[in-house]
Amino acid sequence: MKTNITLLISVLMILLSCSTDLDDNLNLKPNINTVDVIRSDSDLFDNLLEITNNEDRPDKSIACIDFIYPLTIFIFDNNDEYVSTNLVNSDTEFSNLLNNLDLEYSVSISFPITSNLSSGETFIINTKEELKIAIDNCLEEELILECTGVIQNCVLKVGYSYNYDNTYLGGIFEESNGITTLLIDDNSHNGSWSVFYIENELHINISLNDGNSEVTEFFNYDWKVEFLDENSLLLTNDERELVLNQRCDDDFTDCGNFIFEECETEIDSGISEFILDDYSTCIFETLELDDEFQIFYFETEEDATNLENPITSNEPFNNTENEQTIYVKIIDADNDMEYNILITLSSISC
Template identity: 45%
Template sequence: MKTNLKLLTVFVVLISLFSCQNEPIGGLDINAEDTIAVHSELYNNLARITDNPEEELPVTCVDFNYPITMYTFDTELQLLATTLIQNDALFLTYLNNLEDDYSISISYPITTQLEDGTTFSINNNQELKENIEACIEEVEAIEAQNCLFLINNCVWKVGYTRNIDNTYLGAVFNEDNGSTAFTHDDQLLFGSWTTVFIEGELHLNISLNNSGIVGDYFNYDWKVDYLDSNSIQLTHEDQSFVIHQYCDNDYALCTNFAFEKCELEDTPGVAEFTFDNYTFCITNILQIDSATTNLIYFETEEDAVNNTNAIASDQVYLNISQFQNVYIRVENLMDDTSYTISILIIAQPC
């Protein structure tokens, strides 16, 4: 999600100390209020706007013009080093590698020319803190409003979440002006679907007309976290799951990881499966790009973890039990990471 906001481009007026990068240079006359303590609120916000600003936040509120010089102090406010920062990645690395009891400093004033021609200045840590907080609040408000629009449109389907049982994988919420129809397997329930802002955070209150295990699972006030343009994460205490938005009929094509085929006439309980035929549904449920993902199939989880004894996914496979778990090694070709999921293949009498 990209949002056009007025960027505050920061020109830092630096004090030249004629020292090499990271070279300790001794004392400097500075007050504690002029420094930024490691893990303070201002420090954490600086790290936040520096951490992949073009990807993690819809806008960078404070955009540093590099290079800049940062000063590092110990607990006695003795200047330990100056560090020349060349880009956001190096700034984040610098911030993440400071000792917990250290502090840092930027030379003020920070000035910039705004689009209307006026000059804007930040003169101390307090003004920097207020500016960053105001920008982050604006960013979060925009995210919340976009998320609110997202929540109240189209169909939502419970997605796959790693490391949980995924009992309701493929369950569908069909929202309609504050009410919802919930479907899972052959069960149809109705209830309310209410959004509310609590201290700037978007919450979704789900209340299904069910006092059984379904209601026990879903009937809570959920904190909403925006993941991407069609996905949000709902969290209540230590419980969390992901839902994906579908604005076409594809949501009905793939509901879970159970795949059925008619058993062979001469061999009851055995059917022919070609796993490549299930690539669309598996990638659709996982919300991954098939062009950058490799799916490898195995009969055992151990083989999937070790990447041994793979099943040829483009050839016919005969199941070894009527209800059989097959394990998939999901490989991300972009970063060489992988994880394992299981699917269920079923040989059905037809």
């Protein structure tokens, strides 16, 4: 009985001690000169947001570090005067605190803090400099793994660029056993690509083995990589731009480029009948847009700009010249967004 009472007293002392420590932290009123302050306009502040949010985009979240809660967070105003001490118990609470912080305010974490790496390793961070180093190290590894996963898990289809040439729209990259294959119009181009991280930027180096062909001249570059979302990559090199969309569905080859072909109505006439609505599904799919958005087709850029004289898209339309350019406008009224693209109507012999 005496042993049980001793154990009970010991447990109560531990609980009271923990409670006292937390209360003591909440009563602290630190001086700006004695703590490591993290400004709200700093990269480290953005990193903290990325650790605590649940974004799907790999470049907007950091999953390789998890904080072990609770954490004590100090807030300072734009004059570096102490405002409050806050105890956060989860990523959600921490994220809410950071997101609701005044843009000119700063935060400070009560160090040391304990964190877990994605490997399961637990380590202690004593300063904001150590925190920044830990985040940078794991972020580099995480982005490379995420990007490699996007490349290797399914095919990548060349998407539509609103800012650059779409000659290879619908081309398909596939990775298998270290060999990269690009399929364009039933022609295969083999090579490789590598993902690396340099000077805080994610890169993909594409190398296709086709000598000095037009294809290699377009693709063979060191491309800077940005995630458009969790399944899409934007590659840029100077003025060049390449959009790659991950496709894991079985019908990823159904829609290719934006050249739509129909048989001639008369031999060698160069004229066909086109039902433009038949192409809407492929357009929405290629652009990865909601097919409930409004879509309009126009013969001239001026009509498209002014939203005048749209082509009746559910009735036969006869092209006036072969390889005729049609101007397409898609409207997302809820978000006040417009998307403008070009398609080509091609009349072929059948």
